[in-house]
Amino acid sequence: MPSAVHEAPFTALYSMFTCFLKNLPFNSTSINANVLSNIKAFNSLILDLRVSLQNMRDVVVEVLVPIIGETAFSQHTGALMDKFQEVLDADPSIIMATMAVVTKSKHYSSPAKGSPLRMALMRDGSIRLAKDFITGSNVLLTLNAPVIVEGHTWCSVESVMFKVWVRGDEVIDLETHDPAFMVEGTLYSVDNMDSVMDMIQKGVDVLRGQIISMSLAINPDIDVVALQDPAIKFHIRKGDIITKIASAMRETAYRCYSVWYKKASKAFKWKATFKQLPPTIGPPATNTHAKMKVKHHMGASCGGV
Numbered sequence: 111m112p113s114a115v116h117e118a119p120f121t122a123l124y125s126m127f128t129c130f131l132k133n134l135p136f137n138s139t140s141i142n143a144n145v146l147s148n149i150k151a152f153n154s155l156i157l158d159l160r161v162s163l164q165n166m167r168d169v170v171v172e173v174l175v176p177i178i179g180e181t182a183f184s185q186h187t188g189a190l191m192d193k194f195q196e197v198l199d200a201d202p203s204i205i206m207a208t209m210a211v212v213t214k215s216k217h218y219s220s221p222a223k224g225s226p227l228r229m230a231l232m233r234d235g236s237i238r239l240a241k242d243f244i245t246g247s248n249v250l251l252t253l254n255a256p257v258i259v260e261g262h263t264w265c266s267v268e269s270v271m272f273k274v275w276v277r278g279d280e281v282i283d284l285e286t287h288d289p290a291f292m293v294e295g296t297l298y299s300v301d302n303m304d305s306v307m308d309m310i311q312k313g314v315d316v317l318r319g320q321i322i323s324m325s326l327a328i329n330p331d332i333d334v335v336a337l338q339d340p341a342i343k344f345h346i347r348k349g350d351i352i353t354k355i356a357s358a359m360r361e362t363a364y365r366c367y368s369v370w371y372k373k374a375s376k377a378f379k380w381k382a383t384f385k386q387l388p389p390t391i392g393p394p395a396t397n398t399h400a401k402m403k404v405k406h407h408m409g410a411s412c413g414g415v
Contacts, residue, residue: 206313
């Protein structure tokens with residue numbers, strides 16, 4: 111299951127696409143426009159973002175997927191690129207693919223075995239509630255503030271980068287470095303997103319064009335001018351993306367802690383139980399006299415006071 115930080119960049123973009131489509135005055139009973147996340151598509155591949163259009167007046171009912179998005183959170187981007195390529199092979203008509211890459215400032219590691227921190231957390235006796243765990247961080251939600259609880263770093267972010275490809279006359283080429291079809295920029299720790307925002311807007315303009323074409327195919331008398339209204343904008347709010355990621359850091363930190371605690375507590379309880387076992391287990395005693403003495407002493411002990 112993806113972490114909250116993994117989901118955060120496209121959670122923000124999900125809201126932006128949803129608002130944009132809601133403001134476009136197309137007939138929503140004739141055109142089904144969806145902004146979905148974590149949905150199986152294209153040979154059961156799960157995407158972090160998928161924008162789709164469907165002509166509900168078409169007997170064939172073809173589903174168009176103009177836009178896709180994926181996040182890599184402290185993982186090699188090679189696997190994500192392979193995933194994008196598989197999606198593009200399945201649907202060459204995709205007009206825009208967006209990749210968000212979130213990198214940790216410190217590689218996560220669980221509390222070391224035998225460390226004072228591990229023993230202290232085990233002495234809690236049960237897993238802490240999220241609010242009790244997060245209270246220990248005592249910092250505001252910002253990207254430059256790693257989530258540190260009990261002196262241990264549970265989640266941190268070093269950088270956030272975006273890469274965007276758009277389609278020309280040919281299928282999207284993931285290997286291209288042509289700035290007309292591919293751009294990249296950083297959102298954090300340095301804001302260098304202008305080219306990325308322009309490229310996303312370019313993809314959105316094509317999306318609007320597809321909605322207009324589909325609307326005309328359904329009803330040639332529609333008000334095209336209303337659909338083209340420049341006042342209806344796709345607003346890219348960089349602050350929203352940063353806020354979503356910063357907020358997700360705490361949730362991700364707690365998830366790391368809870369997953370670790372459940373595994374560690376099982377091992378801790380097993381070890382404690384093992385230590386309580388007798389050093390050797392042999393056949394039952396055959397000395398009846400010895401057994402009677404033990405029984406006599408046990409009775410005296412239990413019947414005291």
